[in-house]
Amino acid sequence: MLGFSDGTKDGGYLTANWSIYIAKEELTRISQEYGVRVIFFDGRGGPSARGGGRSHQFYASMGKNISNDEIQLTIQGQTISSNFGTRDAARFNIEQLIHSGISTSLFLDGDQATLTIHEKELLQELSDESYRAFSILKENPDFLEYLNFASPLRYYAETNIGSRPSARKNGKLNLKDLRAVPYVGAWSQLKQNIPGYYGVGIAFERMEAEGKWEEVVSLYKHSLFFKTLLDNCEMAMSKCFFPLTAYLSTHPIYGKLWNEFYQEFERTKRYILMLTQKSELIAEGNVGQLSIKMRQHIELPLITIQQYALASLREQTNADSDRTHVLEKMVIRCSFGIINAERNSA
Numbered sequence: 565m566l567g568f569s570d571g572t573k574d575g576g577y578l579t580a581n582w583s584i585y586i587a588k589e590e591l592t593r594i595s596q597e598y599g600v601r602v603i604f605f606d607g608r609g610g611p612s613a614r615g616g617g618r619s620h621q622f623y624a625s626m627g628k629n630i631s632n633d634e635i636q637l638t639i640q641g642q643t644i645s646s647n648f649g650t651r652d653a654a655r656f657n658i659e660q661l662i663h664s665g666i667s668t669s670l671f672l673d674g675d676q677a678t679l680t681i682h683e684k685e686l687l688q689e690l691s692d693e694s695y696r697a698f699s700i701l702k703e704n705p706d707f708l709e710y711l712n713f714a715s716p717l718r719y720y721a722e723t724n725i726g727s728r729p730s731a732r733k734n735g736k737l738n739l740k741d742l743r744a745v746p747y748v749g750a751w752s753q754l755k756q757n758i759p760g761y762y763g764v765g766i767a768f769e770r771m772e773a774e775g776k777w778e779e780v781v782s783l784y785k786h787s788l789f790f791k792t793l794l795d796n797c798e799m800a801m802s803k804c805f806f807p808l809t810a811y812l813s814t815h816p817i818y819g820k821l822w823n824e825f826y827q828e829f830e831r832t833k834r835y836i837l838m839l840t841q842k843s844e845l846i847a848e849g850n851v852g853q854l855s856i857k858m859r860q861h862i863e864l865p866l867i868t869i870q871q872y873a874l875a876s877l878r879e880q881t882n883a884d885s886d887r888t889h890v891l892e893k894m895v896i897r898c899s900f901g902i903i904n905a906e907r908n909s910a
Contacts, residue, residue: 565605565638572759573739573747576698578767581793582691585626586684592631605636619657621795623664625788627678635661683783686776687790693770694763701762701824708737710818711747713878714809715754716870716895720746753902755808755867756825760800765832772835784839798836802845802856803906804829808867862905870898 566587571580588604595602619637626632639647648654679687701707711717739747751758771780783790806829812822833845846853873894880888 565607573702573742573744575695576763577760577797578694578764578793579691579698582687585630585789588626588630592629595631601633602631603634603636604631605638607638620660620664621788621792623661624667625792627789629678635664637661679787679789682779683787683790686771686779686783689776690767690771690780693767697763697766702739704821706817706821708739708742710821711750711754712737713818714812714874715750716874716899717746717750719892719895719899720749722896749903752803752906753867753870753899755803755805755863756829757800757804758825761797761832762825762828764794764797765828765830765835768835769831781839794836794839797832798840798845799852799856801829801833801836802853803860805860805864805867808864808871859905863902866898866901866905870895870902873898 566584571583575583591602623635647657748759768780771777806826809822812818873891877888877891882888
């Protein structure tokens with residue numbers, strides 16, 4: 565089993581996805597060398613920041629160097645109902661998975677889905693630069709404190725929407741023990757989705773500075789894996805709404821972090837639009853964009869109420885007052901609605 569859940573916490577979006585890809589390729593090579601049949605079991609539930617996103621494109625982009633004799637995947641509970649909860653939805657999604665498993669062999673040229681040596685080297689450079697940027701971020705002592713301060717993270721355990729407890733151990737919050745569902749979900753309820761793009765723009769900026777931008781453009785045009793990677797990144801970014809938390813931009817402790825997040829969002833957006841030759845994230849009229857806009861009519865009012873409740877709780881001096889309990893219920897009930905509207909926690 566190759567799971568993404570903790571990958572974006574450890575190494576950021578690009579590195580998590582690239583590491584899984586090269587692990588699959590190497591395991592396929594070794595299994596073929598020794599005559600062993602390898603079957604990969606993927607964690608594909610939820611948002612792209614937890615390894616989710618468009619499963620059909622994901623499998624179709626794996627290339628001929630990765631075994632695809634059989635597909636096994638695990639899907640988070642809240643995604644099962646939306647993808648397989650009705651007969652029509654189940655039929656559509658199962659057909660998509662079956663098609664993705666054979667499309668590389670039947671419909672695609674080998675060089676379109678299978679990465680060349682040069683393309684792998686370029687992806688490794690992008691991954692390395694992204695990993696350096698994310699490592700600096702996660703080592704910032706205010707990083708998790710910011711998330712705990714601004715988001716409903718500490719209330720996740722009470723909503724009972726994660727498949728496991730929010731953290732592996734009690735005590736001071738740290739990335740190692742924090743579960744992926746509350747981690748990614750808390751970022752999504754801030755409408756910042758940091759695990760879905762942070763480090764991508766910084767990596768692109770480095771490639772451009774080194775005169776390698778045209779190589780990145782060529783990689784996007786010819787690699788289905790890289791295009792799928794950025795399509796999912798684009799989807800995560802399209803669900804962001806930084807005006808919600810703009811009040812934090814001048815905060816004496818967390819203002820610097822908020823501005824770093826926003827700058828990386830704008831940087832990544834600029835480079836993705838350069839690659840896709842579009843004027844906005846996800847083309848106008850696209851089914852995905854229409855779906856996101858429809859959900860945001862529900863989400864944004866709830867998230868605004870939730871931010872009001874969280875800000876009010878930070879001002880409360882009596883942790884056991886009736887007002888405190890009412891505000892906490894507002895945070896939790898809003899979380900239910902936001903999760904249901906988003907369907908997959910991002």
